[in-house]
Amino acid sequence: MDVELRGITKRFGPVVANDNVNMMIRGGEVLGLLGENGAGKSTMMNILSGLYSPDEGEILIDGKPVSFDGPGDGIAAGIGMVHQHFMLVPVFTVAENVVLGVEPTGPLGYLDLKKARAQVDAINKQYGLHVPADALIEDLPVGIQQRVEILKVLFREADVLILDEPTAVLTPQEVEEFFAIVNSLKEAGKAIVFITHKLHEILAISDRINVLRQGRITGEGDPKTLDEAKLAEMMVGRPVSFTVSKGAGTRGRVMLEMSDVIMLDVTDERLLDHVSLKVHSGEVVGVAGVQGNGQTELVEAITGLERVASGKIIFDGEDITHASVRDRHRRGMAHIPEDRHRDGMISPFTIAENMVLNSYYEPTYTRGMAIDWSAVQETAAKYCLDFDVRTPSVFLPAGNLSGGNQQKMVVARELERQTKLVVASQPTRGLDVGSIEYIHARLIDARDEGDGVLIVSSELDEIMGLADRILVMFEGRIVAEFDNTDGKADRNAVGLAMAGAHQGAAA
Template sequence: MEREIVLEAKGITKRFPGVLANDNVNLTLYKGEILALLGENGAGKSTLMNIIYGLYHRDAGTIILKGREVNFASPREAIHNGIGMVHQHFQLIPVMTVAENVMLGSEVTRGYGLLDVEKAAKQVRELSRQYGLEVDPDALVEDLPVGIQQRVEIIKALYRKADILILDEPTAVLTPQEVRELFKIMRDLASQGVSIIFITHKLKEVLEVADRIVVMRNGHVVGETSPQESTESSLAAMMVGREVLLRVHKEPAKPGEVVLEVSGLTAYDDRGSKAIDGVSFKVRAGEVLGIAGVQGNGQTELVETLTGLRKPHNGRVTVKGKDLTGASPRKVTRAGTAHVPEDRQKYGMVAAYTVADNLVLNTYYAPPFSSSGMVNHKAIEEHARRLVKEFDIRTPSIFTSGGSLSGGNQQKMVVAREFGRKIDLLIAAQPTRGLDVGSIEFIHQRIIEERDAGVAVLLVSAELDEIMSLSDRIAVMYKGQIVATVDASKVTREQLGLLMAGVTEGVLEPEVTAVI
């Protein structure tokens, strides 16, 4: 049977100053399929989608929607023509209810401009039922977890009769559980005739959910394949243009003396509830301890407490025997601790500063970068040139502002600053969040190099793959406590998944449990 083409982009070209973001790109979307658009950051996926969605205007090419050539001047027109897009940053109003968010702009009224909230809620419920998108129409959006907010975005599109749905990196903000639910929803939608374009750079997900895969690199479509005829490594190679190591090669760890020792640590979160509750563990020189857990189980607060950004309520933290409980960030830094923070934009860099200045944020006050209160620019520049080269930071110059680099290069800049001096302890929180495969590979290798040089590494990550491939031991956090510590080479994904959900009974055989 000939499949119906719903959307066709032909010869799309888009030029930004200095960059050819889309170069003669062709894309076809069939009715009721899930098309994965795979590519690294900056490959041109989002540009292509934004052109289809009417946010950008193409320089050349044609778009044919259901047999008719179209030219959208704005998202409004795209929405009107049945295209819905769920952005990475949700376009929802937190203080309004689900029903209000859904109907905004195409309101249900009882005449005279008066809203009919009940009827809108009913329509939301009907859509929920039809597509398996469970959500309470009267709930305030701000009270909903991210996964549910995403459903509201999807319902918003369906309410506007979208039959083409563009999902831009939809899994970036979700827990593994929520990802599974999203995939089920996507399959449901597709089986009812909705065509889905799924933008991502995560290989596992593509293989799991897509019907067809289109790979983009440097503004070109470099290939089309299907999950049946590809593997993670073949996709990664297409995406990056060379063979990529998906799992870091590492020798067994040779743990030395204890570097970080945490005992009975308790701290509160910003809202005053207990975020970490009597946590104890040790990290030895030359090993990686991974902290696994669904986000929001105290990992963020743990890292903040260890690095001096949050005051502990109780307990003790020592680094190489030195008491650092409640010490200031500078004291922690001076004790030989490197910190790659979870939110690099907020805590890892000063966006308006140059790359060179960003590279000395932790050491600018000490020789050789300053003496008697005066900054030595020459030393800072030399230092920057060396690190830019060593860590392969792609920047036009060391005087470019940090904020104008791509996410991957910003993270390399942070990593370069933190690794670029002699350290004993590395605390890395979500070190590869939002990065492309190439950058992830690079940062993973550097972390293992540090470990092999005798640094104690504490790795906090929400990516189970990352935890499993880098760690020697894994501690699982649940509701502020460490519920188990396991040997990374013996534990399975399934076991970790259960532990992360708080299930501890009968999950582990005794030999998996690692010595703390």
């Protein structure tokens, strides 16, 4: 099945989200759709799935114009969407989730789960998905959950699959397996639209690439003739540097020292298991690992969000094992949290308010019991300019900003202060190339000014590019350490350690 978009324009008030977009999607082909956050990718796909109707232009399926009036029309026409955020019921089985809404029923409307399971297994076999039909969603790893989403659209007989940032939640190994599935779908004649902002992935999997910027198609091409630099330039509109340009750091005194730290969960399972590490001034330490191996807890222990059961945490020579969050912050610890929406910002609050979220009580911003809002606003405006947070006003709710600008806001708040240690957790997750480049440069700046920097990331590329030293976490322990001065660490060895191969060989 072929789908063609012709002259699609969609406006939201004064904002033109899609501007005269032409796009061809062919069966048996992977179309890579590349664009920064806010470039109009999601709008485009929502038009295709029938959620929005375009202001101008038309959609043709196999040459015939169609019109979609509601969210159900896209899937009815054979266009299925796999969302970045899964829409699954955690306490239902795979088969139940797959058939949800289109349940096969027997006489008198009883739910024929046996039939559902058989259908799910058939699709499983056909595309090599290997999803256990009777498992509960909540028991499955993220990568498998994603396959359930794919099962859902295949079950609804979609011929066009739109995959919205599918690799954002996967480990490198899972990405390999995922690509295999995409290829088997392609071979079965399905049309795939692969949306991402990761350049190497789009080059690896696509047959054709469209680049979207500010609502317009700004580039088209064959992955064989393109490279990352060209793609990035099309996407951002200017040349982008990929290698983080960093000189050798000057390693100074120990800023953070953890010795034998143990953290327990409510059932006394060890979340952190005898963790010891050091971060020096003028050094970037990267913590690699597949998500869920204790990295979150490590950051919580350092920043004081969770209590540790035993062990010691020394910050610039002082014991902070039992210090409060605010106390650690006041001593010069910056914390870029892993989930900015949950922890790092308050969406309905203004940008100005968010800029002082953890320093509002300081004398600079207060007069007696009151907050000196004009001082706060001026500071916020300055931070916005310094960190390139693009907003028309500091009085707008932070939730109105694009993801990249929100993260820059958080980074600005944390790094503009006098800091000694920067703890950055997933600092560039979900961001576009331009913002990633910017934030990386700022983290290196912090190192060069003499801060210790601890970066936790599930993006191995990020760790490899930034860190002077790499620690690998597995099941709550630090299982390996690699020297990465001049990027000399062995990528494969790090990947193996992440998978647990280094067990017992802790540094």
